[in-house]
Amino acid sequence: MTGPDAAPTWFGADWNPEQWDRGTWREDVELMVRAGVNLATVGVFSWSSLEPRPGELTLDWLVDVLDLLHEHGITADLATPTASPPPWLGVRWPETRSVTDTGVRMSHGSRNHFCPSSPVYRERCRWIVQALLDRCAGHPAVALWHVGNEYGQTCHCDLCAAAFRTWLAERYGDLATLNRAWGTAVWSQGYAGWDEVVPPRAAPYVHNPAQRLDFRRWVSDAQLELYLEQRRLIREVDPVTPVTTNFMGFFPGIDYRRWAPHLDVVSDDSYPDPADPGSVVGSAMTADLMRGLAGDRPWMLMEQAWSSVSWREHNVAKTPARMRREAFQALARGAVGLCWFQWRQAADGPERFHSALLPATGPDTRSHRAVRELGAEVARLGPLGGRPVAEVCLVLDWPSWWAGTERGLPSTRLDPLEQLRRWYAACWAAGVTVDLRGVEDDLSGYRVVLAPSAFLLEPAAAAGLRERVTAGAHLVLGPFSGVVDARSRILPPPLPAGLAELLGARVEEWLPLPEPVALRPGPDADLAGGTATTWAEWLSTDGAEVWLTFEGGPADGGPALVSRASGAGRISYLACVPDEDLLSRWLLGCLRTAGVAVAEDHPEGVEVVRRGEHLVVVNHAPGPRLLPLARPATDRLTGRRHEGVVPLDPDAVCVLIEEDS
Amino acid sequence: MTGPDAAPTWFGADWNPEQWDRGTWREDVELMVRAGVNLATVGVFSWSSLEPRPGELTLDWLVDVLDLLHEHGITADLATPTASPPPWLGVRWPETRSVTDTGVRMSHGSRNHFCPSSPVYRERCRWIVQALLDRCAGHPAVALWHVGNEYGQTCHCDLCAAAFRTWLAERYGDLATLNRAWGTAVWSQGYAGWDEVVPPRAAPYVHNPAQRLDFRRWVSDAQLELYLEQRRLIREVDPVTPVTTNFMGFFPGIDYRRWAPHLDVVSDDSYPDPADPGSVVGSAMTADLMRGLAGDRPWMLMEQAWSSVSWREHNVAKTPARMRREAFQALARGAVGLCWFQWRQAADGPERFHSALLPATGPDTRSHRAVRELGAEVARLGPLGGRPVAEVCLVLDWPSWWAGTERGLPSTRLDPLEQLRRWYAACWAAGVTVDLRGVEDDLSGYRVVLAPSAFLLEPAAAAGLRERVTAGAHLVLGPFSGVVDARSRILPPPLPAGLAELLGARVEEWLPLPEPVALRPGPDADLAGGTATTWAEWLSTDGAEVWLTFEGGPADGGPALVSRASGAGRISYLACVPDEDLLSRWLLGCLRTAGVAVAEDHPEGVEVVRRGEHLVVVNHAPGPRLLPLARPATDRLTGRRHEGVVPLDPDAVCVLIEEDS
Amino acid sequence: MTGPDAAPTWFGADWNPEQWDRGTWREDVELMVRAGVNLATVGVFSWSSLEPRPGELTLDWLVDVLDLLHEHGITADLATPTASPPPWLGVRWPETRSVTDTGVRMSHGSRNHFCPSSPVYRERCRWIVQALLDRCAGHPAVALWHVGNEYGQTCHCDLCAAAFRTWLAERYGDLATLNRAWGTAVWSQGYAGWDEVVPPRAAPYVHNPAQRLDFRRWVSDAQLELYLEQRRLIREVDPVTPVTTNFMGFFPGIDYRRWAPHLDVVSDDSYPDPADPGSVVGSAMTADLMRGLAGDRPWMLMEQAWSSVSWREHNVAKTPARMRREAFQALARGAVGLCWFQWRQAADGPERFHSALLPATGPDTRSHRAVRELGAEVARLGPLGGRPVAEVCLVLDWPSWWAGTERGLPSTRLDPLEQLRRWYAACWAAGVTVDLRGVEDDLSGYRVVLAPSAFLLEPAAAAGLRERVTAGAHLVLGPFSGVVDARSRILPPPLPAGLAELLGARVEEWLPLPEPVALRPGPDADLAGGTATTWAEWLSTDGAEVWLTFEGGPADGGPALVSRASGAGRISYLACVPDEDLLSRWLLGCLRTAGVAVAEDHPEGVEVVRRGEHLVVVNHAPGPRLLPLARPATDRLTGRRHEGVVPLDPDAVCVLIEEDS
Secondary structure, eight states: OOOSSSSOOEEEEEEOGGGSOHHHHHHHHHHHHHHTOOEEEEOTTOHHHHOSBTTBOOOHHHHHHHHHHHHTTOEEEEEOSTTSOOHHHHHHOGGGBOBOTTOOBOOSSSSOOBOTTOHHHHHHHHHHHHHHHHHHTTOTTEEEEEOSSSOOOOOOSHHHHHHHHHHHHHHHSSHHHHHHHHTTTGGGOOOSSGGGOOOOOOOSSOOOHHHHHHHHHHHHHHHHHHHHHHHHHHHHHOSSSOEEOEEOSSOTTSOHHHHGGGOSSEEEEOOOOTTOTTHHHHHHHHHHHHHHHHTTSOEEEEEOOSSOOSSSSBOOOOOHHHHHHHHHHHHHTTEEEEEESOSBOOSSSTTTTSOOSBOTTOSSSHHHHHHHHHHHHHHHHOOOOSOOOOSEEEEOOHHHHHHTTSSSSSBTTSOHHHHHHHHHHHHHHTTOOEEEEOTTSOOTTOSEEEETTOOBOOHHHHHHHHHHHHTTOEEEEOTTOSOBOTTSOBOOSSSSTTTHHHHTEEEEEEEEOSSOEEEEEOTTOOOOOEEEESEEEEEEESSOEEEEEEESSTTTTSEEEEEEEETTEEEEEEOSEEOHHHHHHHHHHHHHHTTOOOOSSOOTTEEEEEETTEEEEEEOSSSOEEEEOSSOEEETTTOOEEOSEEEEOTTOEEEEEEOOO | OOOSSSSOOEEEEEEOGGGSOHHHHHHHHHHHHHHTOOEEEEOTTOHHHHOSBTTBOOOHHHHHHHHHHHHTTOEEEEEOOTTSOOHHHHHHOGGGBOBOTTOOBOOSSSSOOBOTTOHHHHHHHHHHHHHHHHHHTTOTTEEEEEOSSSOOOOOOSHHHHHHHHHHHHHHHSSHHHHHHHHTTTGGGOOOSSGGGOOOOOOOSSOOOHHHHHHHHHHHHHHHHHHHHHHHHHHHHHOSSSOEEOEEOSSOTTSOHHHHGGGOSSEEEEOOOOTTOTTHHHHHHHHHHHHHHHHTTSOEEEEEOOSSOOSSSSBOOOOOHHHHHHHHHHHHHTTEEEEEESOSBOOSSSTTTTSOOSBOTTOSSSHHHHHHHHHHHHHHHHOOOOSOOOOSEEEEOOHHHHHHTTSTTSSBTTSOHHHHHHHHHHHHHHTTOOEEEEOTTSOOTTOSEEEETTOOBOOHHHHHHHHHHHHTTOEEEEOTTOSOBOTTSOBOOSSSSTTTHHHHTEEEEEEEEOSSOEEEEEOTTOOOOOEEEESEEEEEEESSOEEEEEEESSTTTTSEEEEEEEETTEEEEEEOSEEOHHHHHHHHHHHHHHTTOOOOSSOOTTEEEEEETTEEEEEEOSSSOEEEEOSSOEEETTTOOEEOSEEEEOTTOEEEEEEOOO | OOOSSSSOOEEEEEEOGGGSOHHHHHHHHHHHHHHTOOEEEEOTTOHHHHOSBTTBOOOHHHHHHHHHHHHTTOEEEEEOOTTSOOHHHHHHOGGGBOBOTTOOBOOSSSSOOBOTTOHHHHHHHHHHHHHHHHHHTTOTTEEEEEOSSSOOOOOOSHHHHHHHHHHHHHHHSSHHHHHHHTTTTGGGOOOSSGGGOOOOOOOSSOOOHHHHHHHHHHHHHHHHHHHHHHHHHHHHHOSSSOEEOEEOSSOTTSOHHHHGGGOSSEEEEOOOOTTOTTHHHHHHHHHHHHHHHHTTSOEEEEEOOSSOOSSSSBOOOOOHHHHHHHHHHHHHTTEEEEEESOSBOOSSSTTTTSOOSBOTTOSSSHHHHHHHHHHHHHHHHOOOOSOOOOSEEEEOOHHHHHHTTSTTSSBTTSOHHHHHHHHHHHHHHTTOOEEEEOTTSOOTTOSEEEETTOOBOOHHHHHHHHHHHHTTOEEEEOTTOSOBOTTSOBOOSSSSTTTHHHHTEEEEEEEEOSSOEEEEEOTTOOOOOEEEESEEEEEEESSOEEEEEEESSTTTTSEEEEEEEETTEEEEEEOSEEOHHHHHHHHHHHHHHTTOOOOSSOOTTEEEEEETTEEEEEEOSSSOEEEEOSSOEEETTTOOEEOSEEEEOTTOEEEEEEOOO
């Protein structure tokens, strides 16, 4: 299988020619060529155009589209059309439509109304995909296969109940084991027969968290099987062309860690909100997540909005300069492709006010001229090659995230993703590149392992972390870590489970704070204090250094941050949510102590990432900035040489090649 | 058919004698006479009192009620009782009950739980109406027929699905045309058979906007047919007495423009919230809407609250003085009747804390004494005759309003009705009388046509507007106008569709604003700047004068207001939401330039409307005001003569007859 | 039947051994003994552990548990397991599961998903309870029977509809009477047959309030029958041991006044939120409610959280000192037992983060050490005996509360419970002990009867209140009192119904306030003014003294507080919601005038209650306080003697025995 790494950077978009006449097709491809487009995603929502009536195929138009692209030197990302079945499927076979937890069966009229467990849906999927492969596999335009679209539905129907049971039976073997694993002695939930096990449907009060957690695992796995089913069909006829399906960043509905190994190219749909000041950091973090999921395979942006989306309450647009910054941010963080939803703005449908590379107001517009400029710039630059290398990783696992956002926890205000964002932001602001990994990934390359929220921590994973510490890493745990096992059951004390002895401290109580309290420097470390909000814990220590203590509140006088050297490394545990400044001082101190290069004078709002031989620089700040340079460097975008410092206007982007020292 | 124009002003209320014993009836009519009541609406919710069991008629009491009214010189507005079927209907024929979009079939126990497509419901309606006509048509008390009540339900059941399909088939002919019109190539929604077409029922995501728009049209038309069915029955036996059904102001559920031609008297239920400072302007606007709907037919207030309603969270009461102001506001704007809900406050039911002309605490109360005073005053005054005449119109069309409030638009903060209110308020504050019309109405009489939100603008309508400009009118368009066609499909550029050439400018981008930006005077006009909130657009010009430009934000430097003289008239396009002061300055400038009389010194909060030979003046301001007079005038309410100026206390009302100059 | 009054104070918790292995059981009981636990509630959610498959009994473990407790000198509160049926019940008999008002049938997976009207559910309940009795009745450990758990479900299924009809038929006799009682002439709701009567299910608009009110009565009665059914089974085999079921304080779903007579011990689940500054007063008020419900029978706390709960958004923990204050607050107010949910913190299930006497982090914790301290202290103290005696009562009745919180009232901001809390808080702050009673209870012992919200006031109840006034009491009515009858129908004027003549004033209008208005001293009383928010009324007087008048607003110049001496007593009516200071001044003035002892210098935040020979003192204030003493007294907790004054540190608790003077 040839990866796209050495190929030109993909620059393209979704294209839905079935919505337009053939005259428009020709105009489209000619404008694509002028805009530098080299990849078009086709067929994503084409089922009813390919099979307008059950069994009646109309694929000629799609072949013509592929021919047309190929004639113009544009490659195709060819999608299977199974994300949204035609009305006839759901009308003739109502059981193919998904059902909410209150028993409402979804109607057609929108999209994605399928039940993943319906044999009819799955058989019709295989049939239309096979038909597509029969006609289009091997077409010279096809450079990428795109299976379905944005998987992530949940269904609670009886077919899903049966499939869920089968999955559980494979996992737990017998019912007695399931009853123990789910703790069904609580609230009289003991199952007397497999037929009694159902998805978490509407109930008078809170559900069994183990049931919910396994259901979320099954939802992810059930859809993974849909993806794999199609991937297998593709591989039967095309063993070479990479296969992908588009992820959605930090989407909670699917465990992307379990999916990513099955994608040849990890692709992402990224829609940062320009009205959110945190979205620049958010899109950087998402890019690092995708790189981490991809491992040694490539990743790309499959969808973005060129200007504004249409599904928010108030859809603020990106300026062309902002879009360019985001494009280079992704390239800096390893992307091999930049694609958008979509090429030509729709005239019909719920997304017709979603921006596109070619707006509804035509090509002679400010917006489209900027598309051509970026397309030309990306083409001139060519592929950057290589990928960013990090000495620090942040840990995120879907099951822990799921378990940490269920009902019945001490507080809804200790959101795992928010904690992750805060820790990531501290690194980003200092120009430190980090990877996002799972706790069971190979973490051996990292000097520092940051786990802001390792709520669910299996004994094996804890053992792996202990090994990392012994081997020399600094393991930094956030509050409420090491609490539950894979069934979301509270682990036996001492907590954090599997790490308390190493730490020399144990958690006695979780104490959500009614109001902020002061944090004072502890006796064992030189770290100025600050403020804790939201959360405190009561810890007793037996060997740990106390770096911070609570002053006031329910944990008054108790440790708020403890740490201990162990083997060649160190373990720290933060028992609170510190203010941003304190968090940053502490985390960057950990990094420096562990030997990670952290600039003292990193300019605010400037993103700097080393990818291969390139140093990519993006100024996201509202004002001009100066970036210190260790060595003279030349900007490949302008050809200018910089020495000592790079002056950066707002929105500035540089792709520097440093001189050997 | 004799209209009620020359008759005394109707002064009355809903009366529900079926809730009371006969002793109370007699007390009621005697008190009505003392209060000046001359019209009583009876029978609105009487179905179960008229037909307590299927086919069992008990109409005698109603005839007795009509007799009693007639004996006391009170006329009757006789209602058909079909708004709320008795429990027996829904229990015996469950399909007569409406269904939500999630499939929940409504229960009885409240009201209005009917399905408009149920043959059984419709047959039982015709039967009970025929029975009512057989007994009561020709009764000398009956002065008005009142069909149903506040039509506006939505049902998603299978019967409605079938009726919706029939309606669509009549509109589109064949399925291929429907598929094109609805743009079903988007998201794989192509219909393979008519049986697949359904109302927009619960779906995983946003619906097809064309489907939703047509469904809203059908909902309105389906209920119109219910109304017409009864109207036809009435007309078969009574060709003379006017027929009405009560509207609800700016109610989004029904397209009143399509209904109004079928009403002999347009009647409205008006419930301004005294706690809302904008409600005085709102009730004026509603009155103007009703006058516009009525055209050359009369309009009246069918329902109001005398004091407070009971369905808000916190039901602030009107003072008697405020109620009197609202009464004269309606008379000024052309009303031929003032009726209230209801005569005697209920003791039972969900509306028992809704105020009434006769409160639950009896006639010897401050509140009821004020009723008698107003009744006497209105009777003394007699009918005002004539109707207000406007040189300015504001355009509102239900389909455009519907399309402009669907999901998937650039912003939910550009609400069509709110824009209309802001433009109306600018005129109201200056004492300028306006009409509210539909874009396809005959607009030839207006010097200025204001279209604050003509989002949906069919080519034919745009052509009509162009003609108005050529003929000399000033057409003023608000932002996001001329964007979609009747299917809510984005129109081909240049935009505003059908008007861009005339304007000499075209819209390139819609740019919802993250924060307010400054507006600067443009090069071509003498208009001081201000601030834009919520919305901006990027325009390119080719001939248009630029009156305002954006300073800052995503449209920095671009035009915010453009205008161009054309033929004998002018066209302007506002590409933003300006602050209130700027909007007012600009709109009033447009009016003056177009020759509309706009007073320079109109006192704040004073409403002045000329109706026939009367100048009706209402002081809504919290303090005293002075109204300049062009000619000496005499107040018919007090007999006092005013020269040069009319001094107005708070709450003051005058009905002036000006002296010939 | 022997009451628990003379026995040691119960100190204990729910214990769920079915969630743990037998090794843990032994550890548990040994730790219980060390903590002073003398009562363990077992079996609450054990159905699926007792009957894992239909008809298959596994009760041995429970007998072993009772044996183990008994061996360790711990008594058992043995629960019937019927609150949460096993999955097999609902799967095999779907009709046993409850249905929402939108028709959604509840699933298992949580708890309490039963339909109270299902014959199968009720038969299986009787069967498992009988099986439990057959094995466990007479066991020497059993000191208390605990039927079900926290009754309060609502079901709208067809079985419930039928049961509701039967209940209505017993109450109203025939359908014509029901139609009159429910006022079904409003909105055409006349019932033609009993089969048409249904619970208030989803409808397009507001329901008939009489239907809703009777449905709430039926819901309470239907579940009471479930309780009684089990109580009768218990009494057949055990005529002696007290029977209880746990209440939930001011829970709106069940009319505890109708239930309480059937409980031998009134027991309550009390979960004040430490993050709510009003919760200390709230838990005092709840204790007084329970004492009033119990009458001459004992009451106890069945459930509390030792530290934090897990079902709030943000679960702030109690400090051990705060928990101790709450414990003594309950003892002061008459509790004979202090129990918690639960003994050992769960590892599984939705409540695993709910605190417990033995935390998940083990016995060697700050939290558990405090449990042992309190257990020892309570044991040392022994039972306090006696009960508090009040000269003042506050009136609360569930039907009035229900009627006063329905839709369709003048304002949602005049919440009956909030008014009750405000009046109670004024008494609490002054150290005045009050009882909470129903309006139809025997109120003859009270000098002052406070009715902050007697919205629903039947003629008989009004007559009873008149008698109290004549006999010498001061009856103080809050706004919107005496308005509706038991059907929620507005009573005939004059209002307040049955009391207006006595008062010499009548209400003409209810006038929710758009903004606060000033209250001025009236001509007839020496009471400084203040501010009224939310609510005003327009009153006319005929004999009443006017103590306060409105200045401004819709009732400008009218009386806001009227009062009149009558017989040996007095009646007052407050027509507004005064500010806290004015309310307090006025209420305490009423109390003093009526001869109730009210200290002039009661220290802020200090709770003082006389129970039998003990004066229990709790300092809830954040700072030290001084409590004046009438006579020297000795603190039984410390042995210290105080004279003149008791110095109180924050969190201080004293149990004083005063010396004879």
